[in-house]
Amino acid sequence: MFFAYFIISFAEYLGHTYWPSVLLWIEENEVERWKFSYFASWGIYIGVIVFANLGFAFIYWLNHPFFEQYKILKTEKWPWKENTIEWKQLLIKSIALVGVNALVIFPCMLYLLQVVSGFNTTQTFAIEDLPSKITILWQYIFASYVDDIGFTLSHRLLHIPFFYKHVHKVHHSYTQAVSISATYAHPVEYALGNMLPAGIPTLLMGKRQHFFTFCVITIVRVIGTSTGHSGYDFPWVFWDVLPMRGTAKYHDYHHSGGDFSGNYSGASTIIDTVWGTNKKYYREYKKEMMDKKND
Template sequence: MPSSFTSTCSNSEVDSLKDLLENEEVRYVRKGYGLITAIIMVAFSYFILPSFMLPIYKLLPYENKYMMYGGGCVIIHELTYILANLVMYLIYHAELPFFERYKISNDPWPWKKNPELWKVQLKKTIKNLLFNNLIVVPLVASPSFFIEPSIETSIEAFPTWKQLIPQTIFFMLVEDTTFYWLHRLLHTPRFYGAIHKKHHEYINTIGIASEYAHPLEFAFGNLLPAAIGPLLLGNCHIYTIYMWNVIRLLETTDGHSGYDFSWSAFRLLPFSGSANYHNFHHSHNVGNYSSFFTYWDTICKTNTHYWRYLSAKEKSE
């Protein structure tokens, strides 16, 4: 498909830098006023929020690196996941037109499509989430209680936006690369049936599905990619790590939410994916292996099916 396929919809083939830039332009334009909201959210998170968090941080046992890293990361993980999905629960059940216009699939939510089957799936999901969050997360974090982490916890070194922005971007790039290749590995016959198929029980995803996974996948395919960036960088401030954990959990909840919100702050990133991008991975079970970005999928031609699907869909509208 030539890069001049259309000026109003995405290209079905991305074979050149021009194609990438055209798709990026369309993606940003389509966000509309949501783009302004996303920019405000990002600016608040990096330029204003740290000043509000500093007084709270002073109340923590910041001199205890073991507790701040191990215990702190576990608490941040659990609180963020719970709060993010409480918000999504309210959005799902409010059924407000303001939110429903961003719904990706025309299929009804699982609790409406088949209430009895949903009760079974929900019970199964809750058991898995409890095990992953109450057993696997503390287990993965446990070494930090015995080995002094290479982090900064002092108030004097509390990070500003000049540290937060480049460091969290670095974490995103490392996480996306690690996640892509591990995720792709999980789709090979050797690992899919035994491990990754569990996550794909959700064909059209919802927020809680983000951490519904085989414990081995959860530990090595979810938690590990997020931890590698801070470990590689070393000696960054614990607040930066907390912020990164929140970013990663909110991003994956957003990506599994079933809504493609125009104001999603994560989609401000150049060559980023979307909830629609990841929902295609679940609904078609092919390609789109990345988390934050799309460049690995593009380089390895693992999002070609998605671009073709999107192009055909837009041509028919």
């Protein structure tokens, strides 16, 4: 909880301290706002995805007990230890596909967002609209839960045999999730199952959202999907303090085949709970907790 408060306070401080200079630069250089929004969002996305994956690569390389104690599938080796040759092949394919998604599909979908908003940027840029801590918090909560409704619905559709075979199977190449698997997805899935749901809350909030808040939410979301696929269930993940959150362990269960026909949700567990598609997971989770207690 304290960590969450610190992050939000830090974001608020950064916005109020540095945004006025950014806005001044935009106005002095007469940069069109939609172009700034477009290239800044794309740049931030690529920067964060590289940062998150390099960060996790470092943690995997360290192989330190401090981190390994949080490994979700304790009885299974990491894929690079299980079969080095197969892992190298998968890693090369992963870097290529994650690259295509980030460098081709992401800017196309971002352009679509600009088209839908009439090249007028969906967000406000005004200094007087800079977000407070409360605004950052409610907009993050709104964005992540609304985004997850779209994600869960599209994910459920992707498990229809036809779509699974031709599209979603790619993402499930990873039976043990690791950070790079987060966006290792068929471009169709990446565009319609990841990008589209993420754009909906942005469109719904419109000018109520500051571009700076949009950047903060994008950063947290990208780090969130990498963490959710990291193979670790870290206790300090601050967004997990919110109610009905889908943790890394929750999504890993879907990947590892614990319940392949369940745990469709990503950031929240709401739709799975309504559908009853996480009952098996919670039954096993409770049993695991009881066994731990009795040890």
